[in-house]
Structure formats: C-alpha cells, structure tokens
Amino acid sequence: MWEYAPAPESRDIANLKPNYRMLVDGKFVEGSGEPLKTINPGTEEVLAEVSTASQSDVDTAVKAARRAYDRVWSKMPGSERAKYIYRIARQIQERGRELAVLESLDNGKPIKESRDVDVPTAAAHFFYHAGWADKLSYAGYGPDPKPLGVAGQVIPWNFPLLMAAWKIAPALACGNTVVLKPAETTPLTALVLADIIQQCDLPPGVVNIIPGAGDVGAALVEHGDVNKVAFTGSTEVGKIIQRQLAGTNKKLTLELGGKAANIVFDDAPLDQAVEGIVNGIFFNQGHVCCAGSRLLVQESVADELLEKLHARVSTLRVGDPLDKNTDVGAINSREQLAKIKELTESGEAEGAQRWTSSCPLPDKGFYFAPTVFSNVSQAMRIAREEIFGPVLSVLTFRTPDEAVAKANNTPYGLSAGVWTEKGSRILWMAQRMRAGVVWSNTFNRFDPAAPFGGYQESGFGREGGRTGLEAYLDV
Amino acid sequence: MAAPTTLPSALADAARDESSLRRFLHGLPGVDQVGVEQRAAGLGTRSIKKASKLHAIDLAISMVDLTTLEGADTAGKVRSLAAKAKRPDPDRPDVPKVAAVCVYPDMVRTAADELTGTGINIASVATAFPSGRSTMDIKLADTRFAVEQGATEVDMVIDRGAFLSGRYGQVFEEIVKVKEACGDAHLKVILETGELVTYDNVRRASWLALLAGGDFIKTSTGKVQPAATLPVTHVMLQAVRDWQTQTGELRGVKPAGGIRSTKDAIKYLVAVHEVAGPEWLDPNLFRFGASTLLNDLLMQRRTQLDGHYSGPDYVTVD
Numbered sequence: 116m117w118e119y120a121p122a123p124e125s126r127d128i129a130n131l132k133p134n135y136r137m138l139v140d141g142k143f144v145e146g147s148g149e150p151l152k153t154i155n156p157g158t159e160e161v162l163a164e165v166s167t168a169s170q171s172d173v174d175t176a177v178k179a180a181r182r183a184y185d186r187v188w189s190k191m192p193g194s195e196r197a198k199y200i201y202r203i204a205r206q207i208q209e210r211g212r213e214l215a216v217l218e219s220l221d222n223g224k225p226i227k228e229s230r231d232v233d234v235p236t237a238a239a240h241f242f243y244h245a246g247w248a249d250k251l252s253y254a255g256y257g258p259d260p261k262p263l264g265v266a267g268q269v270i271p272w273n274f275p276l277l278m279a280a281w282k283i284a285p286a287l288a289c290g291n292t293v294v295l296k297p298a299e300t301t302p303l304t305a306l307v308l309a310d311i312i313q314q315c316d317l318p319p320g321v322v323n324i325i326p327g328a329g330d331v332g333a334a335l336v337e338h339g340d341v342n343k344v345a346f347t348g349s350t351e352v353g354k355i356i357q358r359q360l361a362g363t364n365k366k367l368t369l370e371l372g373g374k375a376a377n378i379v380f381d382d383a384p385l386d387q388a389v390e391g392i393v394n395g396i397f398f399n400q401g402h403v404c405c406a407g408s409r410l411l412v413q414e415s416v417a418d419e420l421l422e423k424l425h426a427r428v429s430t431l432r433v434g435d436p437l438d439k440n441t442d443v444g445a446i447n448s449r450e451q452l453a454k455i456k457e458l459t460e461s462g463e464a465e466g467a468q469r470w471t472s473s474c475p476l477p478d479k480g481f482y483f484a485p486t487v488f489s490n491v492s493q494a495m496r497i498a499r500e501e502i503f504g505p506v507l508s509v510l511t512f513r514t515p516d517e518a519v520a521k522a523n524n525t526p527y528g529l530s531a532g533v534w535t536e537k538g539s540r541i542l543w544m545a546q547r548m549r550a551g552v553v554w555s556n557t558f559n560r561f562d563p564a565a566p567f568g569g570y571q572e573s574g575f576g577r578e579g580g581r582t583g584l585e586a587y588l589d590v
Numbered sequence: 591m592a593a594p595t596t597l598p599s600a601l602a603d604a605a606r607d608e609s610s611l612r613r614f615l616h617g618l619p620g621v622d623q624v625g626v627e628q629r630a631a632g633l634g635t636r637s638i639k640k641a642s643k644l645h646a647i648d649l650a651i652s653m654v655d656l657t658t659l660e661g662a663d664t665a666g667k668v669r670s671l672a673a674k675a676k677r678p679d680p681d682r683p684d685v686p687k688v689a690a691v692c693v694y695p696d697m698v699r700t701a702a703d704e705l706t707g708t709g710i711n712i713a714s715v716a717t718a719f720p721s722g723r724s725t726m727d728i729k730l731a732d733t734r735f736a737v738e739q740g741a742t743e744v745d746m747v748i749d750r751g752a753f754l755s756g757r758y759g760q761v762f763e764e765i766v767k768v769k770e771a772c773g774d775a776h777l778k779v780i781l782e783t784g785e786l787v788t789y790d791n792v793r794r795a796s797w798l799a800l801l802a803g804g805d806f807i808k809t810s811t812g813k814v815q816p817a818a819t820l821p822v823t824h825v826m827l828q829a830v831r832d833w834q835t836q837t838g839e840l841r842g843v844k845p846a847g848g849i850r851s852t853k854d855a856i857k858y859l860v861a862v863h864e865v866a867g868p869e870w871l872d873p874n875l876f877r878f879g880a881s882t883l884l885n886d887l888l889m890q891r892r893t894q895l896d897g898h899y900s901g902p903d904y905v906t907v908d
Contacts, residue, residue, distance in 0.1 A: 117645055117863060117871055122637035227635060386828050387625025422835070430864050439637035536620045556622050 119432075122439045124226045129217040135165045135302065137326055138309035139172065140179035141319025146172045148327055153302060156223035157436045157445040157480045165302050168325035173294070173334040176323040180265040180292040181340055183320030188292050189262055193249035200248060200287055202315040203308075204241035207234065207280075210311065214304055218276055219436040221303040223445030223481070224399050226437050236561055237280035240579070243563035244288035247584060251289065254581050260588040262290030263366055264342030269332040270305075271348045272298035272447050273402040273503075279305045281578050282345055283322060284563075289587035291343065294323045296335055298348075300448050302326035333359070341365060343587065347404070350501075350527075350572045368576025368586045370404065370568060372501040373529030375550065376522035377407030377558060380515075381416045383534035384556065389423045392507070395532060395558035397431060397443055397485055401505040402451075404573070405530035407558050409491075409498060410509045411518055417511050421489060425470060428485050433474045443505055446481040455483050455504035462488050462497035467508070493524055501527070515540065519547045528570030532558045551577070597801075598836055605801050608759035615758060615797060621789035621825055630820040636860045643856070647891045648686055650855040650883075651678060653873045655713055655844065657692040657881050659720075659812065665700045667908075668693055672704035674908040679888045688884065689873040690743055694719070695736040702740030713743035713778070717768060720782075720811035722747040726764065733771040744768070745778040745879075747811060748795065750785045758798055765802035778844055778877075779804035783822045784814040792822055796829035806842035812879065817847025820857060827866040830875075840869065846879025852890040855883060 136143040148167035155162050168176065188196070207214065211234045218229040251260050266286045270278040275297060286293050297305035309324040325331060329352070336344045336356050346356050347370040360367050377395050379388045395407025412420050436444035446452040463469050467488040476482040483505055491498050491508040498508050512518040522531055531550040533541055545553040551569045554560060561567070566577035577583045597605075604614035638646055656675050658667060672691055679685040690711035691701050698714045705712055714736035718724035724732075733744055746768045752760045769777050779799035783792050799807050807826050810817040823845045830841045843866070849855055855878060862870045870876050888905045 116868060117649070117859075118642060119636065119638060120640040120642040122639045231635070383619065384622035384625060385619040387622035387629070390625055390629050439635070557624060557628075 119440050121435070123435060123437045124216055124219075124439060126216060126220060126437060128212050129220055130213055131162060131217070131220070133163055135163055135306045135326075137166055137168060137172070138306070138313065138322065138324045139176045140323065141313065141317075143309070143313070146325065146327070148172065148331065151299060151302075151326065151328070153221055153300065155220050156447050157220075157477070159479055159481070162220060163303065165306070165326050167327040168296075168331045170334050172325060173331060173338060176294045176325050177265055177267070177335070177338045177340050179320035180294050180323055183318055184264055184292040187318040188321050189290050191290075193251060193290070196287060196290065197245045197248035199315055199317055200241050200245035200284065203311055204238045204245060206311040206315060207238040207241065207308070210307070211235070211238070214276055214307060216437065217307060218304045219444065222272065222275055222301050223436050223447050225441040225444040226439055227441070228399060233274055233277045236563075237277045240277075240280040240284045240563045244284035248288040251584065251588070254584050256585065256588050256590040260289075260590050263587060263589050264291060265340060266291045266293050266343040266345060266587065267335040267338060267341040268293060268295040268345045269335065269348065270295065270297055272301040273399060273404070275301035276304035276308060278347055279308055281347075285578070285583055285587050287321065289584060291587050292321045294325060294335055294341070296325055296327060296332050299326070299328045336360065344368075345576075345586065346370070353574060366586065368568070368578070369574035370576070370578065371572060371574040372527055373404045373406065373569065373573050374409060374499065374501055374525045374527045375405055375407050375530040375532070376409045376411050377532035378411045378518050378522055378534065378544065379413065379416070379420060380535040380537070380540065381413040382536050383416075384536060385416065385420060385423060387556065388534040389420065389427050391532060391534065391556070391558040392424060393427055393431070396507045397428070397505050398559050400443055400446055400483070402447060402503055403559065405552060405559065406503075407530070407532050408502060408507060410507055411512050411521055412509065413518075414511045414513055421509065424487065428472050428487060429474070431472060431474065431485050433472075433482060433484060434477055443485060446483050446504065449481055451503065452481040452483060455502055455506060458497060458500060458502045459486060459506055462491070462495060462508070465495045465497070467491045467495055467497060493521060499525065515544070519544065523547070523549045526572040529573035530554065601801065601836060605762065611758050611762060611798070611801075612756070615794040618793055618797060621793050623789055626789055626821045626824055630824050630861070633860050633864060634820060634857045636857075638856050638860065644891070644894045646856050646859050647852060647887050647894065649871060650852070650859060650878065651887050651891070652686040652689060653877050654688040654884050654887075655690045655692045655846070655877045655879045656688045656884060657812070657846070657879055659692070659694060659715060663694060663697055665697070668697045668700045669704055670908040672701055674884070674906060675705065675710050676708055678884060679891070679905060685888065685891065689877055692745065692879065695732060695739060695741070698736050698739035698741045706740065711742045712740055713745055714739070714741035715745045715747075715811075717746040717764075719745070719747055720813040722749050723751070726767065729764065730767060730771045733768050737771070737773055737775050741775055743776045743778060744772050745780055745808060747780045747782060748799070750782055753786070753791070753795060753798075762798055762802045765799055765804055769803045776805045777803070778806035778808045778842075780808045780811055780846075782811055782814055783809045784816045789821065789825050792825045793829060796826050800829065800833050800841055804841070806844050806877070808844040808846055808879065810845075810847045810879075812847035818845030818849055818879075820861060823858060824861055824865055827861060827870070830870070831866045840875055842875040842877065843870070844877040844879055849878055849880050850882050850886065852886050855887065
C-alpha cells in the first residue's frame with residue numbers, strides 16, 4: 116500500500132495574532148460587545164479572541180460610513196475608486212498564502228480549496244468590479260447611475276473571505292460605503308481583509324468591519340441610516356430580515372439556502388458526471404448554498420452511476436484541513452455537525468439506504484464522513500431540507516419531464532446541474548429549471564462576470580456580472 | 591471475429607461482428623473534455639513527500655520500460671542500456687531493476703543476450719512501428735521475428751487510419767492476430783492517442799484493444815506529439831478499471847513519451863492510485879515508456895536519501 120505522508124501547510128504562514136479588533140472609521144478599535152473566541156474546527160483549539168460590536172458600535176460604524184459617503188466616496192470619480200479596488204485585489208494576491216492558511220484554520224475547509232478557489236476568486240471579484248467603477252454609465256442603467264449610500268452587509272461562515280469580497284467589491288465600485296458583519300464563527304479573514312483595506316489607504320469609514328453574533332447583524336440591518344442591506348445566509352434569518360425591512364425604503368438582496376438538483380441523463384459523460392456530483396456535494400464539506408445535494412439520475416444508468424460514485428467517494432481523503440492532500444476538511448461548528456447528524460438519522464429512520472465512506476476520521480475536531488443516501492423519495496426530509504453538509508440524496512427519474520418536475524419540486528431555487536451530451540436537451544432543461552444558476556456538464560463553477568442568485572426561498576437579487584451592479588445602484 | 595477470452599455475454603456480443611463492435615464502441619459514455627482535464631489537473635496538486643515520495647520513486651523505477659527507438663541504435667547502445675537496466679545506479683545496489691528494455695526487433699537478440707535470466711523483460715516494438723502502415727503479413731512477420739529473437743513483450747501499433755475511418759473490425763482483427771503471433775509474449779497495444787485526438791476516440795480505442803485481448807494499452811509511440819498526457823492516461827486508467835469491474839480481469843496501462851521528471855511520474859502514480867486503484871501500482875499493470883526519466887528518478891532518489899541534490903554527473907548517461 117502506498118500511503119501519502121502528511122503534507123501540512125505551515126500554520127505560521129497565517130500570522131495568527133492572539134487578538135483581533137474591528138475596523139471602524141479607518142482605525143482598529145476594541146468593540147464594547149462581549150469578545151468572542153474563535154476556534155479551529157479541525158482541532159477544537161481556540162485560535163484567537165475577537166472583539167465584537169455592541170449596538171452603539173454599530174451606530175458609530177454606520178455614522179462613519181455615512182460621513183465617508185457624503186464627504187469622500189460618493190464624490191470621488193469612478194476612475195479614482197477603481198485604483199483603490201485594484202490595490203485591494205493585488206494585496207489579496209500578495210497575501211494569498213496567509214489568507215488561505217488562515218481561512219482553513221478558522222473555517223475548516225481544506226487548504227487546497229482555500230488556496231485554489233476562495234482566495235483567487237476573492238481577488239478576481241475585486242479586479243472585476245474595479246474595472247466597472249469608471250464604466251457604470253455603460254452598464255445599462257442609464258447615463259450616470261448613482262450609488263445608494265451606506266450598505267449594511269451580513270455574510271455567512273461557509274466562504275468567509277470570498278463572501279466579503281462578493282459584498283464589498285460591487286458596493287465600492289458603485290460608490291457606496293460599507294459596514295460588514297462577518298459570521299460569528301469565522302471572523303478572522305475578514306479582519307485581515309480589513310488590514311489590507313487599511314494598508315491600501317482607503318479613506319476612513321469607507322469600509323467598516325464589525326464582528327459579532329446575530330444581534331449585531333440585526334442591529335445593522337435595522338439601523339435607520341442604512342440604505343442597502345445585503346444578506347447571505349439561512350432562509351430562516353433571511354425571512355426575519357425581510358420582515359424587519361418591510362415598509363422601509365432600504366434596498367434588499369438576499370442569497371439564502373438551496374436544495375439543488377444535479378440531473379444526470381443516461382447519455383451523460385458518466386465519469387465526469389461522477390466528478391461533478393462529488394464536486395457538487397463534497398466541495399467545502401457541502402457547506403455551499405448552491406451544493407448539488409439532490410442527485411437525480413435516470414433509472415437506466417442509476418446502478419452503474421451509483422457504483423462508480425461509491426468507488427470515487429471512497430477515495431476522498433477526510434482530515435486535517437491544512438494537509439495539502441485533504442479533500443474534505445472539518446465541519447465548521449459543533450452545532451452544524453449536530454444538525455447534519457440529526458438529518459442523516461432522519462434519513463435512515465425514513466427508510467433511505469445509507470452508504471458512508473469508510474475513510475478514517477481524526478479523533479479531535481468536527482468531522483463527518485461523506486455519505487450517500489439512495490432510494491430517497493421526495494417526501495423524505497433529506498430530500499427537502501437543506502443539510503449543509505457532506506450528504507447526498509439520490510433519487511431517480513424516468514423521463515425528462517419527470518426530471519424537471521422533481522428538480523423544481525422544492526421551495527428553494529438557487530442552482531441546478533444538467534449532465535447530458537445532447538446540446539438541445541441542455542437548453543431545453545435550462546429553460547425549465549427554476550434556479551438562478553444552471554450548470555451544464557460541470558458544477559460549482561464561479562466567476563465574477565457571471566450573476567449568481569436565487570428564486571423563491573433561495574432569495575432575490577443577483578451578485579456578480581453586470582446584473583449584480585443593480586443591487587448597489589439607485590436604479 | 592471472436593473475442594479471445596471468455597467474456598461476460600454483453601462484451602462477447604460486442605465482439606461478435608463489425609456492426610456489433612461499432613454499436614458497442616459508439617454506445618460507450620462520452621468523455622467530457624473540460625471535466626477530465628479539470629480532474630487531471632486537480633489530482634496533479636497532490637503533495638507527495640518524505641517516505642511516500644521515496645516509495646513512489648522506487649516504484650516508478652521498477653515500472654520503467656527503458657527505451658531506445660532510434661535509427662541510430664547500435665548493439666553497443668543497446669548493451670549499455672541493458673547494463674543500466676540491471677543496475678540503474680551502480681553506487682546503490684538497493685535501487686530496483688527497471689521493468690523492461692524496449693528496442694526495435696533487430697536489437698532484440700542483443701538485448702536478450704544481456705538480460706535473459708535477470709527478470710528484466712525484453713520488449714520490442716513491432717507491426718511496422720511507428721506508423722503501422724504496412725500489410726498484415728508484414729506486421730505479423732515483424733511480430734514473429736521479435737518473439738523468435740527473444741522478446742517477452744511486444745508493443746504493437748494500431749492502424750490509426752483504419753480506426754479513424756471507422757473500420758473498427760479491421761483494427762480488432764489485427765490486434766487478435768498479433769496477439770496470436772505473440773504466443774506467450776505480453777502484448778501492449780499502442781493507441782497513438784496524439785493521432786486519435788479526442789478523448790472519446792481514446793476511450794473507444796482503449797475498449798477495442800481490451801476486447802481484442804491486449805494485455806496493456808499504451809498511449810503513444812513517442813514519435814508523435816502530443817505523446818502521453820495526464821488526462822489521456824486518466825481515460826485509459828478508467829477503461830482498465832471499468833474492464834476489471836465487468837470482467838474481473840486486470841489489464842495494464844503504459845503512458846509513453848514526454849514523461850521526463852520525477853514530479854511528472856509521481857502525478858501519474860497518483861492517477862493510477864486514485865483513478866484505477868491501488869492494485870494497479872504494480873510493474874505488471876503499469877509502466878512508463880521513457881528514457882530520460884530514469885536518471886531524474888535516480889537523482890531525486892539520492893536527494894531524498896542524502897538530503898541534498900548531487901547533480902547529473904553522479905548518475906550514468908547511457
């Protein structure tokens with residue numbers, strides 16, 4: 116047997132500090148909230164203490180953002196704003212390894228993903244939007260579209276740095292100022308991004324980053340001087356925010372949960388479909404709102420596909436997120452692990468057939484072995500509820516119409532995958548999928564030029580591309 | 591047109607006649623170019639260090655088909671290559687022997703005189719290598735000559751012209767006949783993937799060669815660019831894996847041409863390990879067709895053991 120020796124990335128690269136503070140009005144300051152301890156989900160050790168915002172800190176941050184908006188940022192020519200945004204993009208690249216290692220430490224995702232996906236895509240978002248800053252007149256929203264003002268942004272823990280980039284880059288490019296709240300369990304890379312922003316000499320108050328729990332987020336979105344709210348996270352919280360904002364004139368975009376169908380037809384390139392299925396559900400431990408968590412496979416190839424899938428999933432290496440050979444890292448928190456366990460138990464109780472990879476798991480930390488449920492029916496919880504973990508539910512279909520009906524039979528509608536070698540069928544399916552993103556013969560591919568967003572309970576508004584600018588412009 | 595071994599009925603039917611064969615090959619699932627290249631690039635980022643690297647280097651050395659296929663080949667050159675094959679690093683007797691020495695048919699006797707009894711195989715290219723453009727009789731005579739001279743392995747080329755014009759039956763027939771002419775010698779079937787161009791063709795040609803009884807499927811002659819690539823090898827490894835799933839038989843894969851560094855060789859071994867499976871990490875089931883690769887493996891082996899790099903003058907150039 117050929118065992119791969121451990122190949123860990125050095126954690127020293129992360130430049131981990133014992134304390135992190137929030138960025139308000141261009142300065143790193145102590146928040147007056149209760150400090151939180153952020154842990155490494157791969158080992159359960161405490162990484163650092165992070166100061167959090169109180170209600171009054173939220174107010175200070177929003178006021179700073181308002182000042183920066185009124186006095187500097189809204190008046191600055193787009194070509195000047197672009198220079199700052201380009202500078203941030205280059206700094207992210209410059210400090211790419213530091214950010215990648217820190218992201219893996221704080222979030223639990225494997226280093227190969229933070230290194231090859233999160234950090235480069237975050238930099239790409241800043242580069243892309245920097246390009247728009249002086250070209251907004253040509254974006255299709257009239258001759259001189261105006262910014263909205265102060266954007267209050269709340270982001271999740273699954274892609275801490277990347278989501279910060281998705282939120283901050285378009286806001287700045289369009290001329291808005293920002294108050295951003297990173298997730299409670301993963302504040303560190305957003306605070307290194309804050310350091311980058313400070314080093315890039317952005318005018319004080321243009322970007323404010325205030326860590327904290329849900330109450331800080333609630334105070335931020337409720338604040339009377341916020342003009343725009345952007346939230347990525349659970350459908351449950353998204354609904355609360357929408358209720359809070361009803362009757363105000365704040366512009367809102369929500370990017371919420373999903374239960375995406377990955378549909379494999381009998382003429383699909385099966386081996387690559389297997390890769391796409393694996394990437395669709397086991398990428399980032401399945402902590403992906405657009406994860407392909409429901410596999411819909413045509414009955415005539417179901418057995419063959421499932422056999423190949425089991426063999427492939429068995430080769431996934433679960434373990435130390437910092438090991439360069441790890442494919443599936445740690446579950447982000449104890450709570451999330453408990454939720455995944457509860458839902459998988461319901462799958463067994465409801466009669467689905469469970470298959471779990473026999474890969475070894477580390478003793479410490481939060482880990483869950485890749486799991487595939489077959490004989491799943493639409494009525495089961497594992498087919499309806501978002502698990503947000505490395506758990507795939509396999510259903511079958513007989514005809515394209517049935518595939519469409521089953522795929523759309525969900526309150527969500529964020530993404531879908533279609534696997535077939537027939538071009539006409541790809542287009543036919545894409546027209547019928549009630550999903551914001553339809554991937555064909557691939558899955559989980561992200562590009563700043565491609566708009567991303569959902570239908571129904573997956574939210575509304577688009578992020579990325581020309582379409583995504585609308586959310587930050589007064590149009 | 592009968593399949594040479596006892597096969598499961600679905601596969602035996604595939605080889606029944608020309609039109610069944612065509613239906614079977616065209617019925618294989620397609621290969622998505624973007625997907626397979628993404629997977630190959632992804633696996634290429636595996637980081638193999640320390641003991642696992644040393645193990646990989648020794649394994650790779652034992653899988654090398656040390657090759658010289660030049661118009662300028664002489665008996666002297668072949669003898670020195672045979673000496674290298676037996677003791678790749680004369681200062682380090684613990685270095686494993688290579689798997690085989692691969693030469694043109696007229697050099698087989700010279701190689702056999704040096705290698706018989708050493709456990710190192712004598713491989714010969716045959717069937718109008720590298721183009722395969724000759725008559726069946728000549729190709730068979732070429733094969734028989736190589737085997738009579740002492741070849742224990744024959745590397746044949748398929749008729750790419752026939753394959754690309756859809757005459758699959760003819761290609762199948764040729765492989766079956768060459769296999770017969772090989773007798774006990776192992777048959778490696780060179781697909782020349784650089785001329786087949788698409789991954790769909792590579793998959794079809796792989797299955798065709800497996801159905802016809804090839805013991806190994808081999809990427810390239812080394813005379814056409816591109817020669818072996820990682821994604822092509824992925825498709826072929828998947829084919830032998832699928833073959834094993836359906837028949838229980840283990841068949842081998844040999845990428846050849848263009849693999850020059852230890853780093854590359856390790857990427858191939860990772861693919862063997864994770865696409866085909868650990869049982870293929872065996873010189874009987876995976877080979878590297880290479881000449882310059884061996885010295886890089888030896889230098890990296892020394893680096894691993896000595897803790898520093900010693901340079902190309904400390905390994906022999908043969």
